[in-house]
Amino acid sequence: MHVAVVFDSAGTLLRTYRIAKDVRTGELLVDVETTMLTYADPDRVLCVLHGHSRDFMKASPDLLVSDFIRDHDIAFGISCTRKVIEKEAVKTILHDDRQAKIGDMQECMRIIWSEIKEQEIVALNNGLIVHTGLMIIEFCVTAGGTPFPGAQETISALHRRGVFTYIASGDREAKLERMADYLGIPRDRVFGVATPAIKEKIVRDLKQQYDIVMMVGDSINDLKAMRAADIAILSNQQPSVKPHELISEADYCIRDLRMVPDIVYDVLEKS
Structure with a gap:
C-alpha cells in the first residue's frame, strides 16, 4: 500500500516565531498567527515577498x-486569502501604497532574527498583508522558524517505512527547499507559496x-487540505487557539511531530 504524508511548514515542521506591524497605528503584534490575522477580514491578502532579507x-x-x-522588481506570491483575487x-496595491516604509519591515525582521539567530538551521520569510478594500498595505509581517526537535528523525522514520513525504506551505519555495534538504525531503516534493486552495489541489492530485x-x-489555512485528505492530523506542538472547524476535522491531534510515524503504522495495520 502506497502512502503519502503532506506536511505544512510553519508551526508544523518548524517552531515558528511571527510578528506583524500595523502600518497605520505602529502596533506590533508579537507571536501572531498571520493566517488567522488574514482570515479575520475577508479583504485581507497575505503576500510572501521573494526578495532577500539582506x-x-x-x-x-x-x-x-x-x-x-x-524599483527592484520584487516578485511575490499570494500565500493566504479568504476569497479569489487576481x-x-x-500587485497594484503593492506598487501604489504610500504608507508602509522599509523601516516597518526592518523592525519586524530584527525582532524575529533575535529569536532565531543562535539556531543551527533557520528559515526567515518576509511578507505583507494588503487590504483590498482600503487599497493599502495594512501589515508588515516576518516569520522565522527552526525545525522542531525530532523533525529530521520523523521524516527518516517515514522514509524507512516506504512512506512518501511532501511539504505544502505558504512560505517561499527557496526557503522551503533548503529546509527540505536538511530534513531529507526531495525538492520535487516541495510546494511553496501554496494558498489553501492550492494545498487542497495538491492533496487531491496525490x-x-x-x-x-x-x-x-x-492552522486554518490547512483546513481545505485536511478535508481533502484521507487522514487529517492536527499538530498542536506550537500551541495556539485552534478554530472549532479545524479541530472537528482532525482524525488525530498531536503535540509532538514524532507521533506521526506511529499514526501511519496504526492506519496501515487497520487497512
Whole structure:
C-alpha cells in the first residue's frame, strides 16, 4: 500500500516565531498567527515577498515599501486569502501604497532574527498583508522558524517505512527547499507559496497516485487540505487557539511531530 504524508511548514515542521506591524497605528503584534490575522477580514491578502532579507535590511528605512518593490522588481506570491483575487489587483496595491516604509519591515525582521539567530538551521520569510478594500498595505509581517526537535528523525522514520513525504506551505519555495534538504525531503516534493486552495489541489492530485494521503497541519489555512485528505492530523506542538472547524476535522491531534510515524503504522495495520 502506497502512502503519502503532506506536511505544512510553519508551526508544523518548524517552531515558528511571527510578528506583524500595523502600518497605520505602529502596533506590533508579537507571536501572531498571520493566517488567522488574514482570515479575520475577508479583504485581507497575505503576500510572501521573494526578495532577500539582506537587501531589505540594507535599504533606507524611510524608503516606501512600494517604491522598493517596484524599483527592484520584487516578485511575490499570494500565500493566504479568504476569497479569489487576481494577482494583478494585489500587485497594484503593492506598487501604489504610500504608507508602509522599509523601516516597518526592518523592525519586524530584527525582532524575529533575535529569536532565531543562535539556531543551527533557520528559515526567515518576509511578507505583507494588503487590504483590498482600503487599497493599502495594512501589515508588515516576518516569520522565522527552526525545525522542531525530532523533525529530521520523523521524516527518516517515514522514509524507512516506504512512506512518501511532501511539504505544502505558504512560505517561499527557496526557503522551503533548503529546509527540505536538511530534513531529507526531495525538492520535487516541495510546494511553496501554496494558498489553501492550492494545498487542497495538491492533496487531491496525490490521491490519484497513492492509496492513502495524510495531511499534517496546524492552522486554518490547512483546513481545505485536511478535508481533502484521507487522514487529517492536527499538530498542536506550537500551541495556539485552534478554530472549532479545524479541530472537528482532525482524525488525530498531536503535540509532538514524532507521533506521526506511529499514526501511519496504526492506519496501515487497520487497512
